[in-house]
Every structure is written in C-alpha cells, then in structure tokens.
Amino acid sequence: MKKYPVASLASKNSGEYVLGSAELNTHACYLVYGILKAGESDRLVSPGKGHEEILCLISGEVELTGEDGGTVLRKGEALHLRGDDRYLMSNNSGEDIVYVISGGHNEIHSH
Secondary structure, three states: OOOOOHHHHHHHOOOEEEEOHHHHOOOOEEEEEEEEOOOOOOEEEOOOOOEEEEEEEOOOEEEEEEOOEEEEEEOOOEEEEEOOOOEEEEOOOOOOEEEEEEEEEOOOOOO
C-alpha cells in the first residue's frame, strides 16, 4: 500500500495533479486532484479520445461552459464526460475550490 500526497502535488503543479500510469504502473485508471483558485477561469476539462471521466466537485461551485451550453456544478455533484467532450471550468467565487476527476479507458489503445 502506498499513499500519494495529491493535494500538495497539485499545489506545486499549477493547481492540478494527475495520479496515473507513471506512479501506478497501469493504464487502466487515473485520478486528477485539482484546485481552482478564486476567480480563476477557463481551465479545460476534456477526457480525450478513448477515455471517460467523472468530475466531482469536493468544495465550492464552478461554472462549466461547453459546445452544448453550460451548467453550474456544486459541491457534492458529479458530471460524466466522454471522449472529446470539452468544457471550460471557471471559479467565479471568492474561495478556492477542490475537484477530483476519476478516469479510465473506454477502448483498448496505447499512448
């Protein structure tokens, strides 16, 4: 069993850290831990071809804008994303927010 300090790693890496194949030695799954600073906007959320993700907001509220319009995601709510879905995430509040993205492959392929 190994622990990963994803919160501190996200703080050191522009607010987002991907725990994935390099540390886990697998391409089956990955986890993203993110911190979106107060007032920060236009952070891209997109799984990419051959992937699916679940974005879950741990704290606060964010606005997501995409080709099909937009929505507000609040603490404790989740959104399922597939392949080329693309959303820009913006934090219009006065507080930092935290989110987690879990993802994996939905088709066999290599990177």
